[in-house]
Amino acid sequence: xxxxERDEGFTAIGRRPEYPLIxxxxxxxxxxxxxLLARFGESWxxxxxxxxxxxxxxxxxxxxxERWRAEPAVxxxxxxxxxxxxxxxxxxxxYGSVSAQDLARTHGLTDVLAEFQLHLARQxxxxxxxxxxxxxxxxxxxxxxxxxxxxxxxxxxxxxxxxFMLQSASGSAAVTxxxxxxxxxxxxxxxxxxxxxRTLALAPAGVRDKERPAFGSWWERLHHQxxxxxxxxxxxxx
Numbered sequence: 001x002x003x004x005e006r007d008e009g010f011t012a013i014g015r016r017p018e019y020p021l022i023x024x025x026x027x028x029x030x031x032x033x034x035x036l037l038a039r040f041g042e043s044w045x046x047x048x049x050x051x052x053x054x055x056x057x058x059x060x061x062x063x064x065x066e067r068w069r070a071e072p073a074v075x076x077x078x079x080x081x082x083x084x085x086x087x088x089x090x091x092x093x094x095y096g097s098v099s100a101q102d103l104a105r106t107h108g109l110t111d112v113l114a115e116f117q118l119h120l121a122r123q124x125x126x127x128x129x130x131x132x133x134x135x136x137x138x139x140x141x142x143x144x145x146x147x148x149x150x151x152x153x154x155x156x157x158x159x160x161x162x163x164f165m166l167q168s169a170s171g172s173a174a175v176t177x178x179x180x181x182x183x184x185x186x187x188x189x190x191x192x193x194x195x196x197x198r199t200l201a202l203a204p205a206g207v208r209d210k211e212r213p214a215f216g217s218w219w220e221r222l223h224h225q226x227x228x229x230x231x232x233x234x235x236x237x238x
Contacts, residue, residue, distance in 0.1 A: 001028070051078030053094050061095075065107045075104060075112035080119050080204070087181045087203035088130050088151060101179055123204035125162040127155040127169075130201060131211075133218050136193035144193065148218070150211035154200070162202050170200055187223070196222050 004019045011017060021027045027035075036044040045063055048055070050071065055064045068075030082100040085092040094100045104112045129152045137145035155165045163182065166174050170184030177183075183201035190196055196219065 050074035051081055051094065051100070055095065061103075065103065065109070068104065068109055068112050069107075072109070072111035072115045075100075075109060076115035076119050079104065079112065079116040083116075083120070083179065083181065084203045084207060086179055087183065087201040088128065088149075088207065090177070090181075090183075099179060120159075120204065123159075124156055125159040125202060126153050126205040126207065127162045127165045128152065128201050128203060128207060129154050130199045131215075131219060132189075132195075132197045133215065133222065134189070134193060134195040134197075141193065148212055148215055150215050150219070151207055152209050152211075153205075153207065156205045159202075166200055166202055174200075194218075194222060198223075 001022065004017075004022055007017055021032065033044065045067065046060075048060075048064075050064075050067060051074075052060075052064065055061050068078070078094065078100045082092070082094040085094070086099070095103065101113075101116075103109075104116075129150075131150040131152075133148045135145040135148070137143040154169075155162055166182060166184060170186065173184040173186065174182055175184070181201065181203070183199055185197070185199055187196060187198035
């Protein structure tokens with residue numbers, strides 16, 4: 001009912017939604033589950049991708065964990081997607097305040113974690129430069145507004161070689177976090193707005209270079225604010 005009620009709010013001219021299970025048969029979720037159990041002889045899980053980021057409720061999270069337990073490759077795919085996202089943005093936990101890796105560790109999903117490590121071992125790796133410009137809000141210059149991100153691939157090859165390139169570019173600034181992601185803050189986020197930041201990070205190859213057309217000109221105007229005396233500004237050829 002909750003989904004149907006929400007869907008009613010998206011009606012428009014020419015669209016007349018119908019809900020036959022609800023309106024014609026009078027079935028709810030429990031009645032559907034009973035029918036499927038009687039028909040197939042097993043409980044039927046809800047249809048959802050194996051890395052659904054909206055599995056926040058207690059029931060949804062429990063079902064997701066059990067699916068990963070039964071299908072470790074599905075769980076490993078979720079961990080792999082999150083790994084690359086976290087490399088580019090450490091705030092991109094797949095489940096809000098909980099990471100996919102932490103979810104697997106908490107529930108003892110060793111097969112998922114092992115499959116995930118095998119996946120990483122099979123990948124080509126890249127060194128990425130990630131730059132951000134955080135603009136002020138239009139109605140409040142002291143508040144955070146839109147964030148622009150530039151991603152550029154600086155090197156692709158073997159994992160050891162990508163790691164060497166990162167160490168060469170950042171010196172002692174490279175660190176590895178609890179998710180096994182190695183990155184270096186070249187320009188930590190500056191104070192006030194507009195703010196900028198620049199990071200080098202390692203992740204599996206495949207992320208496309210991307211930035212807004214106006215990003216370069218904005219960056220040129222702002223980056224000098226984040227170059228304290230003595231800080232080495234690193235430049236690498238792609």
